[in-house]
Amino acid sequence: MTPDTQRFRDAMFSYAPTPLAVLSRGEGARVWDADGKEYLDFLAGIAVNALGHAHPVFVDAVSRQAATLAHVSNYFATEPQLELAERLQRLTGGDAVFFGNSGTEVIEAAVKVARRTGRPRILALEKSFHGRTMGALSITGKPALRAPFEPLLDGPEFLPTTVEALEAAIGDDVAALVLEPIKGEAGVLDLPPGYLAAARELTARHGALLVLDEIQTGAGRTGDWFAFQHAGELPEGATPDLVALAKGIGGGFPIGALVAFGGAQHILQPGDHGTTFGGNPLATATANAVLGEIERAGLVENSRAMGERIRDGLAALSHPAITDVSGRGLLVGIGLAGPWAKDVSAAAFELGLIVNAAADDRVRLAPPLTIDSSDVDRFLDLFSTALERLPA
Template sequence: MTSIEDTARFRDAMFSYAPTPLKVLVRGEGARVWDADGVEYLDFLAGIAVNSLGHAHPVFVEAVTRQASTIAHVSNYFASQPQLELAERLKRLTGGDRVFFCNSGTEAIEAAIKVARRTGRPRILALEKSFHGRSTGALAITGKAAYREPFEPLLPGPEFLPTTVEALEAAMDDDVAALVLEPIKGEAGVLDLPDGYLRAARELTTRHGALLILDEIQTGAGRTGDWFAFQHDGIVPDLVALAKGIGGGFPIGALVAFGAAGDLLKPGDHGTTFGGNPLATATSNAVLGEIERTGLVGNARAMGELIRGGVLALANPAVTDVSGRGLLVGIGLAGPWAGAVATRALELGLIINAAAEDRIRLAPPLTIDTAHVDRFLSLFSQALTATVPAATEGPTR
């Protein structure tokens, strides 16, 4: 089956996704993938920060195979050893106290919203240009109007703030149930928070008795060069939503509660049939264990520095800034050329993402090495050179 034939099948069988997929991918190994026509690509997106160990990593494959041959699902009427082991591992890695398992990032955010509702306070604060998921609750606190407005009215109460300490100080009072934010705004193009913002957010929420809810769905599991991005700032949140990289490609989400926040939902207040099933938790345990055993958190920090330095060293006037930490990297462009650059990169054999019209997002596997970085820099430079000069008189479409 060729990519062209599969694309026609995709259009006939699927809805709500793009009418034509970029490529039909059939297999992967490490940081490389191949499409149905046998073309090889360097994958610097990793399923949008999901494939922490890359593709077909032996530890991932063995964990899925072993657990699937033992017991895969038991419902939430029962516990399992992998579930308990993963809960204890996440408590240790985050410093949290209790864990709720679900199946995705948006579900982790939905659980966090229900915790916030249990405070009895009416207001939830979120940030402009934020992204927290596509379900109606998560969408209600997503600071991108284009995503929200077609589905309004949504959950009442969320308010969207500019990302400044001054705006947060002005909005915060004793009616606020929670402040929800991403330590780095991934979907917006990997936008960093201002220096000191997270510490100010912790101080203000504590002063007013509000919850600080961190969306670490994209930044967690070592991606930013710390196990979790909040640890870089030395603060302790009330709730942390996790997904993506903790499963390494297997769907799983989690909400970690710190202190009294873990007591706000009572038994029966929330649940999920598949959350924390043995197959998902065994796989997550294996992925996180491998990250820990092989020092991939430090590797993310080191490779991220190489990427950022390498992009800046290209000295291409089209590049305005390089943002993010570890292996969550944003590249700002001087014009709305990100889509054209990403398309040309794909033609050259490099997978990257146009997260905004003028921003490229990188989120490669945590396992990449210097050879991968060198290859990325070569291909990215070629994509920029081939695309941006033609785009300088106006947007390339």
């Protein structure tokens, strides 16, 4: 091990001892390591840094709020908390919000809502990822992640991602169906056309909750504010029951939110759930600033446009190693013809490009929503060079 690798292992004992670099600063879509090497960041902290690094709006929001009121507990309301709840209600069309500190925490809250219905079954999808706490892990469709910690919660069942499998499994004893509109951790896998609409119709028919995990797809990432809002995804006038948000809504500051629609807001009773830090004024003021800047600067539209430019550029490469391009907006999956994703991401990193091997044969892109055409062109040049370094 190098000295930096050993320090990383000593400090972060649950992570593999393979840090690629010690990063020291960032600006926009670029970061620099401790040796001064520059990297184009097309991962953005795994879809977190929506405004990129050190954006003036983010920096100003953190500084201003830290100088006034950082934390008071939920015995009190604060103006940033109320403002963010109202903003998320407006953007999602939801009716009430619970704030946590991360995605996995708000998924835990969603699991508790499902359990509070009294129904015994929760349906989730194979190859899904919802978090690593015990409740969230219980509904994560990756057996290798669950196995070391079993037994987990009783009730979750994992379905193939087909309407036929859902029709066969659902019944009046199902509390909730939990799904990602795009499976990010599986390599950016799209749902089949019409699946989300069918899921809404079937869950409504059987009185089950439809819970959408938009932790990775939300806040403009897919070219709309939220993936369920894309035209044709849900029937006219239909909504989910719960939507879990985190990552990009804070732009780098830890925060999560569970948005409830209609009657779902009344299932948990006072005292059923809570959090010390969730919705603190520092986090909510920062999220307000980030979401406000996404709106002001037209970054949802930019996500759509730059995502199309990436897809067009990848198609123009016509490289035999690329089998498909998936996702929407600036959440992009690149399928490979072999188990080469780690090789490609390592080669890209050597060239000064950060991408992610989300699966053995899939590379994930989730750059800042602020990227421009020159960033995309630079990405395409570096990524093409990384592909050429694959073994013949």
